[in-house]
Amino acid sequence: MESQLSWWIGFHVFVFAMLALDLGVFHKKDHVVSVKESLIWTGVWITLALIFNYGVYHYIGEREAYEFLTAYVLEKSLSVDNIFVMTLIFTYFKVEQQYQHRVLFWGILGALVMRIVFIAGGVALISKFHFILYIFGAFLIYTGAKMLFSGGDDDINPEEGFIYKFSKKYFKMTDKFHAQKFFVMENGVRHMTPLFLVLLIIESTDVIFAVDSIPATLSVTKSAFIAYTSNIFAILGLRSLYFAFAGVVKLFRFLSYALSVVLIFIGVKMLIEFKYKIPTSYSLGFVLGLITLSIIFSLLIPEKENDESK
Template sequence: MNLASFGSLLGAESGGGGNFVVLDVEPWHWTVLVGLIAALLLLDLLVFHREAHEITTKEAALESTVWISIGVSFSLVVLWWFGGAATGEYFSGYLIEKSLSVDNVFVWALLMSYFKVPPKYQHRVLFWGIFGALVMRAIFIFAGVALIERFDWILYVFGAFLLFTAARMIFGDKEHADPANSRFLKVINRVVPSTDKLDGPHLFTKENGKRLATPLFAVLLLVEATDVIFAVDSVPAVLAVSREQFIVFASNAFAILGLRALYFLLADMHARFHYLQQGLAIILAFVGVKMIIAEWYHIPTFLSLVIIAIVLGISITLSIRKGKGEP
């Protein structure tokens, strides 16, 4: 299959006309999707990571490959159920969410370093962080689609916000905030009785008969808080390529599921991705413009997918070349 025919496949109509696909999603579709996600989470927690251990780079690379393969493979299910156009929207949403989530990984690394969380306990914290992120994304997605369906002008607000975020990524402070200065952390310490001592992988422990939160609990809450902040950017971005709640949630979910493996693979490589921030900013700016002009011109899903992939590929390639000292 050549590029043109592949583009035609992704552009094929599915369940309705218009700029975006309109799907006839049945309850059993949701049951299969949520059941699959739950099964994958349980398999990861109770089988592959039943015992706390330090994740090696080799293990992280293998797991990351598996998670990406699962996310890509689900596109075949989307193709089977809903057709080519829905598959194109799924791929675009998956790629946007996956690329924007990389910055989230580096924030997690900052939190783990600040709280001195032993490597063998990090996966358990991130597991519950991912679980919470899936719930929050579902809320954001359903709310976002409902707002768009009720208020057309909200598209301009989302688009302008994405352009603002892109400008801030390029011209703003490149360093992530210091957790020590987090007002959210100060509120946690004030409201929740805490200890600065770890008790294995447990979020709570007992000292002198009192139930206290361990540092892992604060890390978990901060991981959830940072995901909410990132979701404010990523969910509107994905809504620029699809308005179907099923497609948007599925693409978000499968991109997020692989974040833990990606964290253990990339956590120490932040300094090597010199141009990733600029690449993500360009992607956000493109998506923001796409959202603003949607009333007058709809950029085809396949073209959006190609542009996002090219920008991401160029930013990574330039980062690798700079890291090797090449001009």
């Protein structure tokens, strides 16, 4: 299956066709994406992923179909933290809602390249040096434990990041936004706008999240095709999920703890693989069950407001 170039070509033709349809037809004009519209598109991307999953089951095999679905659910769950960070970045730079979709759209193209490099590199390393799995597993346990004890309260200041400092130092940049433009000409010189800077920072956060999510995906499948397609489907639906979820993500206060436990579970799974291989169906059930319970408990047990008057 890995050697069938037609699978890779067909998948990318589909992805680029959907992106062209998205930007060229449905979002040709910048507008504020409503919750209703984002929920519809979220449903569309999930449906397409499930159709693809059936295709994997029918043409490749049952095991690969389970692996795709598990990796897709895992990546989709981990992307919630990504949504929270993107919300903070857009808020920090005061990016108007009608231009956020454009940033996320172009961010997808960068993610396509980065994910295939990360996954291809990860698969190559694992196939040549099997002990890399244990390093990945230990790293996931460390990351999950760090998230668990921090409670997701880490402050994010984009101005302290490398991308912001590098761009400010080496590129000419305008002081204000110019609608949806990434670059403008001023006095005959091309300047970067703050919107492009936001795009660069969004791309850099995807690299950071890929460091967690790619090892987690490779704990489920060693197939580069399954790992890549499950990741890309999750990323393609991330934009729609962002607009549907950004405003209420803070309500699910137990979700970050659930994601932490998921990472720890995946890390342990990788470490004990030499002795006991946890079935993919068990992993899928654990991830789905834990995420669902965290959402239910978040809704049933709302956070108590601090009484500052005391």
